[in-house]
Amino acid sequence: ILVLFLWFIAMLYACFQGVRFLVFLSIPLGIALGWFLNDVFGYFWNRKNKWGALGSAGIPLVVFCAIFLNMGHKISLSLYPLMNDTWYKVLNILSESTPKDTIINSWWDFGDWFKVVGQRRVIFDGQSQNRPQAYWMAKALLSGSERESLGILRMRNNGGNRAFEIVDEYIKDPLRSMLLLESLVTLESSQAREVLSDFLPGSAVFEVLILLFDRPTSAYFVVDDSMVYKIGAISYLGNWNFSKVYIVQNFNKEEKDRILDYLARLGKNKQEMQRLYQEA
DSSP states (O other): OOHHHHHHHHHHHHHOGGGGGGGHHHHHHHHHHHHHHHHHHHHHHHHTTTTHHHHHHHHHHHHHHHHHHHHHOOOOOOOOOOOHHHHHHHHHHHHHHHHHTEEESSSGGHHHHHHHTTEEEEETTTTSSTTTHHHHHHHHHHOOOOOHHHHHHHHHHHHTTHHEEEEEHHHHOHHHHHHHHHHTTTTTTHHHHHHHTTTSHHHHHHHHHHHHOOOOOOOEOOOOGGGGGGGGHHHHHOOOOOOHHHHHTTTSSSOOOHHHHHEEEEEEEHHHHHHHHOOO
């Protein structure tokens, strides 16, 4: 009982860290249920009440089977291959009509299809969805600014996460580096050069500008209507607000004007930063 209780409490706590841990609750609950039914069965059996014993074992068995069979039937009806004829044709068209060094931009769900059937490289896939590419692609999809989306996609296609690595090599603060990059992808080349010059040496500025503004050799952006139903996950990632994080982290460390001036130096809209500061 003690082991099951500790297991249950531990897994209940884990559920609040990630919904997937709910599956581990079924083990202590299942054992406890079996234990309970066994004791009820034994109670009737020891009193020579065979009908009571059969009922205590049979009724729960029938009820649970009915519930699980019904659930299994519903789930099986909803299962179908994500790959269909239309996708297969599109992937073959990509394979036949695009250069071999082409990079396909899309959400990670389709990444393996592009690699295996389309024989083309991707920004990210199911094996690399935990990398910064996931945030940037989500932000590109959600952005109301075409310039920002294009800036993000150029940066991703030209060098993956290389622009961030160069910037952070000199700033040595991942949060500040992210804030700077977020601003740069919305600017013109000349404006970006001016902002970068305050933080990086000339050679590094030149390298970052190439990654941000050079046109990728061959890149395609592919979407389909199933992405509408993935917007919850896309929004969760793409709407992270690093400016808010910076303000909150420095709220009790620095004066208001100093915080807002620094964010303005990074290219952030001062009125928007003022609003976020007031919220904090």
